[in-house]
Amino acid sequence: MKIDDIILQVKPQLTVERFEHTLRVRDTAAELAERYGEDKEKIELAAVCHDYAKYRPLDEMKRWIIQSTLPKDLLHYHHELWHGPVGAILTERELGIKDPGIQSAIHYHTTGRANMSKMEMIIFLADYIEPGRQFPGVQEVRDAAEEDLLKACWLTSRNTVRYLMKKNTLVYPDSFHAYNDLTRKINGGH
Ligand code: DGI
Ligand code: FE
Ligand code: FE
Numbered sequence: 001m002k003i004d005d006i007i008l009q010v011k012p013q014l015t016v017e018r019f020e021h022t023l024r025v026r027d028t029a030a031e032l033a034e035r036y037g038e039d040k041e042k043i044e045l046a047a048v049c050h051d052y053a054k055y056r057p058l059d060e061m062k063r064w065i066i067q068s069t070l071p072k073d074l075l076h077y078h079h080e081l082w083h084g085p086v087g088a089i090l091t092e093r094e095l096g097i098k099d100p101g102i103q104s105a106i107h108y109h110t111t112g113r114a115n116m117s118k119m120e121m122i123i124f125l126a127d128y129i130e131p132g133r134q135f136p137g138v139q140e141v142r143d144a145a146e147e148d149l150l151k152a153c154w155l156t157s158r159n160t161v162r163y164l165m166k167k168n169t170l171v172y173p174d175s176f177h178a179y180n181d182l183t184r185k186i187n188g189g190h
Contacts, residue, residue: 003041006095007048013055021132022051029126036149038118046105046123049097053087061086077172084110112157112178121153124178128156135159154182 011019026047033043053061061082065074070085088107091097097106105123108116112124128135129142129152137159144152157179164171 003044003048006045006097009095010048010052013052015055018051018054021130022048024130024132025050025123025126028130029122032122032126032145032149035146036118036122038122042099042102043105043119043122045097045099046102046119047126049087049091049095049102050106050109050123050127051083051087052091052095052106053083056083056086056090058082064089073173077170081110081172084108108174111172111174112153112182113174114177114181116153116178116181118149121149125149125153125156128160135163150182150186154179154186157182 010022014022026044029043029047030040032038033040058079061079062075064070064086065072065082068089070089074082074085085107088103091106092103097103101117101119104117105119108120109123109127112120116124125141125145129138129145137155141152141155141159144155157175161171161175161179164175
């Protein structure tokens, strides 16, 4: 299916604000794809679909987690973490997105994970730095994204883990795995 058709199907799933965020993530991800040599069409598809499941009712998302092969430990963490993994399933079923690289970029966009592919990193990063975001420290990440994909992903992951720990919230293991893996890769950290 063409990306314009996909966009038409994604739009009614989201609020106006979330849809605009989605288009900014697409544009940011497309720039990163160009800069770092990734397939732009696939990146744009992943970006357009990344928050597809964001507004599904919680009981529906819970059902998908229970019925699918998704990790059950998701149920013991904040429901905000469900829309990525469930989105990967629903975009395959409802939009016919079968590319495993795109699916995993959708799946892991919130937490990251160890050994992220370039596509996963670009979606993870673009979601964090799109021009509508105003997190503290985001400008430093935008600057890093101009020349160093790993460093920018590391900053994203570190900032997110820091932010969650400051709030005393649970941190999903993949968020820690992303942070540890990226720390090792950028400075051989111990
Ligand atoms: O869907 P978006 O709002 O565009 O962005 P997102 O999918 O990156 O993240 C949604 C929220 O999830 C964001 O407030 C940060 C939070 N988050 C990221 N990693 C974790 C997390 N929340 C918890 N509880 N644990 C995590 O590991
Ligand atoms: Fe999201
Ligand atoms: Fe998002």
